[in-house]
Amino acid sequence: MHFEEMLTLLVHKGASDIHLHAGMPVLARIGGELKTVSQSAITPEFTTSLVEKLCTPQQQARLRTFRQVDVAYSLPGLTRLRVNLFYQRGSISAVMHTLSSEDKDLSKVSLDAEYLEFFRDQRRGLVLVTGPIGAGKSTTLARLVDEINTHHTRVIVTVEDPIEYLHRPKRSAVIQREIGSDAVSYEKALLAAMRQNADVIVIGEIRDPATASAVLNAVYTGHLVLSTFVSSDSSSVLNRMLELFSQGERNINRVLLAESLLGIIHQRLVPTTDGERVPVTEVITMTPRIREALKQPSQTDRLREVLREQGLEGYQSFDENLLSLYNKGRVDYQTARLYAQNPTQFELAILRQSDNQGFGDWADE
Numbered sequence: 001m002h003f004e005e006m007l008t009l010l011v012h013k014g015a016s017d018i019h020l021h022a023g024m025p026v027l028a029r030i031g032g033e034l035k036t037v038s039q040s041a042i043t044p045e046f047t048t049s050l051v052e053k054l055c056t057p058q059q060q061a062r063l064r065t066f067r068q069v070d071v072a073y074s075l076p077g078l079t080r081l082r083v084n085l086f087y088q089r090g091s092i093s094a095v096m097h098t099l100s101s102e103d104k105d106l107s108k109v110s111l112d113a114e115y116l117e118f119f120r121d122q123r124r125g126l127v128l129v130t131g132p133i134g135a136g137k138s139t140t141l142a143r144l145v146d147e148i149n150t151h152h153t154r155v156i157v158t159v160e161d162p163i164e165y166l167h168r169p170k171r172s173a174v175i176q177r178e179i180g181s182d183a184v185s186y187e188k189a190l191l192a193a194m195r196q197n198a199d200v201i202v203i204g205e206i207r208d209p210a211t212a213s214a215v216l217n218a219v220y221t222g223h224l225v226l227s228t229f230v231s232s233d234s235s236s237v238l239n240r241m242l243e244l245f246s247q248g249e250r251n252i253n254r255v256l257l258a259e260s261l262l263g264i265i266h267q268r269l270v271p272t273t274d275g276e277r278v279p280v281t282e283v284i285t286m287t288p289r290i291r292e293a294l295k296q297p298s299q300t301d302r303l304r305e306v307l308r309e310q311g312l313e314g315y316q317s318f319d320e321n322l323l324s325l326y327n328k329g330r331v332d333y334q335t336a337r338l339y340a341q342n343p344t345q346f347e348l349a350i351l352r353q354s355d356n357q358g359f360g361d362w363a364d365e
Contacts, residue, residue, distance in 0.1 A: 003053070004075065007096070010037065011079055014275070016098055017134075018081075022047050022091035031275040047092040054083055054094075058180055072099075072162035072178075082138075082164050099138070099164045106165075108278060109136075109143040110321060111265065115283050118263070119226075120147035123199075125262035126219050128206075130231040135268050136279045137228040138164050138204070144226055145202055149174055155197050159189040160204035172200075179204075190214040194221055203227040209244045216253070219260040234266035234282050235303040238294055258294035261286050263314075270322070270339045272330050280322050280331075280339065285314035319346050326350070 010018055010028050019027035019034075026038040051060055054071050063069040068086035073096070075081070080099045085092060119127050127144065129137045142165035148154055149172040156172050161179035168174075175196070183189035186203055187210040193201045194217075205228050206212050218225050231237045238257055242250045263285040269277040284290065284307070293299035293306045307315045319340050326336040333350075340346035 003050075007075055007081070008078060011075065011098055013037075016277070018094075018096040018098075020047055020050070020094040020096070021088065022093065032269070032271050032277055044091040047094060050094050051085065051092060054085065056181060062180060069180075070162050072164065080164065080166070082162060097134075106139065106143045106146055108276075109140050110279055110325060111140070111143070111281055111283070112316065112321075112324075115263075115265075115285070115316065116144070116147050118285060119144055119265075120151055122224050122262055124219065124222050124224055126215065126257075126260040127224070127226045127262050127265070128237060129226070129228045129265045129267070130234060130237050131267045131279075132232055133230055136277075137267065140265060140267060140279060140281075141202065141204075141226055141228055142167070145174070145200075146170075148172060148200055154199040156200040156202065157193040157196055157198040158202035158204075159183060159186055159193065160202075161186070164204075186211040187214045190218055194218055194223065198223060200224045200226065205229065206241065206244075209246075212241060212244050212253075216256050216260055220256075231266070234264050234284060237264055237266070239297075254297070255295055258291050261291075261294070266318070268318075268339070270325075270331055271335055272325075273332050274330075278325060278330060280318055280325065281316065282318040282321070283316040287314045290314065317341075319349070322346070323349055327353075 007018065013030055015028040015030050017029040020042055022044040023041050025036050025041055028035055028037045051063065054073050055063065055069065059069050059071050063085055068084065071083045071085065073081045073083050082097045082099055084095045129140045131137050145156060145158065145167055148156060149167055149170045152171060154172045156174045158176045159179065160176065163176050163178045167176065177183045177189055179185065190201065190203065190211065191214060201218050201223050203211065203215060203225065206215060215225050215227060229237060229241060231240050241257060242254055245253050263283065266282040267279040270280045272278050289306065293303060299306060319342060322331065322336050322340055323346065325331045326333065337343050337346060
């Protein structure tokens with residue numbers, strides 16, 4: 001079977017990720033489970049051939065220099081894939097993640113309309129989409145861009161490594177730049193975006209101090225900046241970002257980040273009743289009380305307690321969103337309880353629903 005035929009078959013089977021490692025059979029993650037989908041092992045020659053098929057000369061040079069590279073690959077009329085090529089045990093490996101810019105896929109993002117409207121209508125500030133690797137952050141980021149593109153006339157400049165979702169111009173002009181082929185680095189592309197008449201700047205991921213500093217500079221020059229950041233917990237996002245900076249820079253950057261943030265969307269993927277996965281989100285929008293808490297290290301560590309004290313204003317808990325998906329039949333009871341941050345309180349919330357008591361007296365934990 002040819003390479004494109006294999007990918008097409010696996011995408012039709014619902015594969016979210018495809019693993020190609022020399023000496024192993026083809027592996028695919030379908031419905032969240034990793035499955036063997038071929039009988040014979042992949043040869044080193046096959047994975048080596050992928051480099052020329054998938055990479056430009058510049059990307060091939062990056063692979064040789066850094067021993068890994070991210071690229072995008074399209075199956076026309078079907079989907080796009082984000083591909084990570086890397087060396088392991090002297091051979092090339094490829095891990096491919098399926099993407100799509102179809103409206104039906106972006107609609108799977110489970111953010112409530114009030115939050116989508118809030119973030120899309122902002123003119124200045126920083127919005128972070130956070131979560132562990134593979135949590136669907138890029139899809140949520142693409143949905144926010146699509147909302148702005150649909151409802152506002154703005155200049156949107158995206159900087160990605162690689163470009164994952166292709167945005168057709170609707171009401172906005174969307175300029176998409178890819179690290180490697182269109183730009184040297186996130187930092188330099190960010191600085192250039194500020195000279196390109198951008199209203200909205202989208203950064204695929206904040207990875208290093210230079211990018212984080214450039215993001216703060218973009219916010220303070222009047223831009224709306226959307227980005228992702230890898231984090232296991234929403235309350236630890238600020239501290240994790242500050243770790244990018246030297247000890248001497250952290251205090252001032254803590255204040256700058258607290259003042260810049262518009263909100264944090266933290267998410268994890270949860271299996272659905274139809275065998276797919278849906279992002280379950282925790283959303284924090286900034287209020288004066290939250291900003292003050294973020295400026296103080298002792299208060300940041302008790303962020304959820306601060307949220308409870310102010311009556312959940314500007315806050316949607318992970319378990320609240322999970323309950324909503326359960327009520328819609330998208331997630332079954334066993335799965336919802338397994339993924340709930342506070343399983344006991346989640347059970348009680350289900351029992352209390354008939355009394356319409358909601359989540360007022362608990363915010364995750």
